[in-house]
Amino acid sequence: MAVPHPSSSSSRSHPFLSHVYHTSFHHYHHHNHPSLVLFWCLVFSLLSPLALSSSSSSSSSSSDSSSSSSSHISLGIGETEGTKHDLHQAILRDEAVARLHELGQVSDAATHLERTFMSPASIRAIPLIRGWMEDAGLSTWVDYMGNVHGRVEPKNGSSQALLIGSHMDTVIDAGKYDGSLGIISAISALKVLKIDGRLGELKRPVEVIAFSDEEGVRFQSTFLGSAALAGIMPVSRLEVTDKSGISVQDALKENSIDITDENLMQLKYDPASVWGYVEVHIEQGPVLEWVGYPLGVVKGIAGQTRLKVTVKGSQGHAGTVPMSMRQDPMTGAAELIVLLESVCKNPKDYLSCNVQCNEDTVESLANSLVCTVGEISTWPSASNVIPGQVRQRNYSLLCTYVFSLLVL
Numbered sequence: 001m002a003v004p005h006p007s008s009s010s011s012r013s014h015p016f017l018s019h020v021y022h023t024s025f026h027h028y029h030h031h032n033h034p035s036l037v038l039f040w041c042l043v044f045s046l047l048s049p050l051a052l053s054s055s056s057s058s059s060s061s062s063s064d065s066s067s068s069s070s071s072h073i074s075l076g077i078g079e080t081e082g083t084k085h086d087l088h089q090a091i092l093r094d095e096a097v098a099r100l101h102e103l104g105q106v107s108d109a110a111t112h113l114e115r116t117f118m119s120p121a122s123i124r125a126i127p128l129i130r131g132w133m134e135d136a137g138l139s140t141w142v143d144y145m146g147n148v149h150g151r152v153e154p155k156n157g158s159s160q161a162l163l164i165g166s167h168m169d170t171v172i173d174a175g176k177y178d179g180s181l182g183i184i185s186a187i188s189a190l191k192v193l194k195i196d197g198r199l200g201e202l203k204r205p206v207e208v209i210a211f212s213d214e215e216g217v218r219f220q221s222t223f224l225g226s227a228a229l230a231g232i233m234p235v236s237r238l239e240v241t242d243k244s245g246i247s248v249q250d251a252l253k254e255n256s257i258d259i260t261d262e263n264l265m266q267l268k269y270d271p272a273s274v275w276g277y278v279e280v281h282i283e284q285g286p287v288l289e290w291v292g293y294p295l296g297v298v299k300g301i302a303g304q305t306r307l308k309v310t311v312k313g314s315q316g317h318a319g320t321v322p323m324s325m326r327q328d329p330m331t332g333a334a335e336l337i338v339l340l341e342s343v344c345k346n347p348k349d350y351l352s353c354n355v356q357c358n359e360d361t362v363e364s365l366a367n368s369l370v371c372t373v374g375e376i377s378t379w380p381s382a383s384n385v386i387p388g389q390v391r392q393r394n395y396s397l398l399c400t401y402v403f404s405l406l407v408l
């Protein structure tokens with residue numbers, strides 16, 4: 001898209017980077033999950049215009065035949081509108097928050113929240129989420145990749161489904177809202193519709209999906225859950241192994257999920273069967289709070305490019321190699337890191353367009369490009385040795401991080 005401008009980098013001089021150090025790049029792409037938006041009310045507000053028929057509701061008590069007897073909140077005949085409002089609040093706020101706390105306790109670690117693909121905690125989370133889905137009047141199942149589904153069909157209407165979901169796995173030492181909020185808020189919104197007797201009025205199927213893997217912590221292979229449903233997960237990914245040598249396929253089989261190549265193919269949703277997808281997610285950054293907005297709407301999705309960079313130099317004794325004869329990759333790596341920061345703070349100073357982009361591209365980069373060097377390691381990493389090589393993992397994120405205030 002954009003290429004370094006040969007003349008624009010002349011303000012910083014890096015003469016030795018080009019000829020002393022051999023820099024190798026391992027390059028891979030990674031999509032980032034949508035990073036903004038909060039609160040159940042978004043799902044609830046979306047459900048009304050998108051999925052409910054336009055006929056007005058007259059029912060004040062649940063008429064849905066799949067009403068769960070385990071529902072602990074019910075609305076009796078004769079209760080007032082005020083009571084109904086209180087009940088909605090109890091479900092959308094109090095119960096949802098209680099469930100977020102409860103799911104946040106389902107962890108593989110005693111001291112922090114950690115729930116990775118098919119881990120014991122993930123297996124414990126499945127019936128919990130499934131029970132909440134059934135409580136909201138949804139028919140549930142777990143698919144061959146461990147995704148948990150809860151679906152309600154309309155009595156009449158389109159067969160194209162509105163999908164709502166988020167991920168049930170976590171990073172290590174995760175916050176309890178990450179992923180869980182999107183699952184629980186959707187379930188809570190549908191539970192209110194069920195209690196109001198409006199689930200039957202849906203004009204299209206609504207399906208809540210708790211994706212088994214988004215973060216990729218265990219297998220370093222993100223989006224196992226949703227990639228399978230999108231039909232873009234290669235069969236070979238079933239053979240990817242974790243640190244213990246257990247493959248994705250084995251991890252599923254350990255939990256009685258018999259994934260095969262054929263089963264994987266069958267998971268793909270026909271695009272014609274899907275009307276749309278909505279995800280509520282906490283903002284994983286400080287911007288909304290900083291500007292004082294309670295809620296934002298994602299206008300774009302972030303894309304990541306990750307680079308592993310190895311800077312090679314000449315290893316030597318720190319006390320005897322004269323400065324003029326050194327090829328120190330540590331200082332070279334430091335220069336690279338500072339340069340990267342400068343590029344991302346002021347991309348216009350460094351980038352120009354080739355045929356594949358225009359000035360708008362550079363302009364949008366100026367407002368959204370972020371770059372991070374998150375890991376650095378040296379060899380042999382001793383205080384009296386000039387390192388032989390330095391490895392960095394650059395994490396650069398090209399992001400359309402723009403939001404607008406949602407008017408509910």
Ligand SMILES: [Zn+2]
Binds near residue numbers: 167179
């Ligand atoms: Zn997330």
